[in-house]
Amino acid sequence: MNSIDFVIENPLDGKLKEANFITALLRDFPHSVFLKPTSYCHYNNCNYRKRTVFVTTLPSFNPHPPCPHNPCKRWVSGRPHKTSVLSLSKADRNCIPNGLIDEEIDAWMSATPEAKVRVFLDVFGGYGSVTKRVQQMYPEIFTYTNDIARRDTNDVELDIRTFGLSGMVEFAAQKLLTQDDLQEARNDYKGGLLRWMKLERGVAFLFHLSTPCETYSTAAGGTHRKSGDATPVSAKAKNHDHMNSVIIKWLRRHALSSGAQ
Ligand SMILES: C[S@@+](CC[C@H](N)C(=O)[O-])C[C@H]1O[C@@H](n2cnc3c(N)ncnc32)[C@H](O)[C@@H]1O
Ligand SMILES: [Zn+2]
Secondary structure, rough: OOOEEEEEEEEOOOOOOHHHHHHHHHHHHHOOOOEEEEEEHHHHOEEEOOOOEEEOOOOOOOOOOOOOOOOHHHHHOOOEEOOOOOOOHHHHHHHHOHHHHHHHHHHHHHHHHOOOOEEEOOOOOOOOHHHHHHHOOOOOOOOEEOOOOOOOOEEEOOHHHHHHHHHHHHHHHHHHHHHHHHHHHHHHHOOOHHHHHHHHHEEEEEEEEOOOOOOOOOOHHOOOOOOOOEOOOOOHHHHHHHHHHHHHHHHHHHOHHHHHE
């Protein structure tokens, strides 16, 4: 069983998928990392299109291909169909449709049938649309939610640039495990809590990463990146690339390297 999976989310028409750390990941792991494009208008009667792409290890996460090439019911019937999210509130703009989250979790379950415990880590939890749905529909899944900004759904407020995904796992373990377990894990395993939880407790982890899109979005014009490619020009874009490339490096090591399993 591959006990660590991930789902990274960003706008389909944005530039994250062209960033060198993502293209290299897809090139190096053609059979275990996939690009899955969709648009939200196929789900839950969303009346906005929001074309989105997921970079994921879940092979059976196959959301509806994006509108308009694969037109949604609303588009076919000629009803109004917002193609921009700019008119929406911040929470609605960040909201992922329930049906899509269910497809993600179902794909994770089918990829990890032997898991004894499932830990869902919402790394950039935002307004909590993903965490709330997982808690509502899959009460057996242990969720742990982070955002640098204070939000109701948060378990913790970490700057992921400082703590990294290992830091978030450490915090999640403190909520999930007893003091005795923590003590045993620390005494027995040089491989760290993550490895201990996988091997001793049969934990499967899913990292959901709705990484900030503002410097990748094409709505920003040429402010953050060179027109035509993903080369960062603003300090913020460089900062986002650095944060995401560190995350990808961690995922390569822990989710994709067979030696680390
Ligand atoms: C695209 S939004 C997440 C949307 C979320 N899926 C939802 O349902 O609302 C990205 C989030 O990342 C958070 N964020 C940005 N930089 C961060 C950092 N360095 N560490 C942790 N969170 C960060 C932002 O505060 C923001 O809420
Ligand atoms: Zn549509």
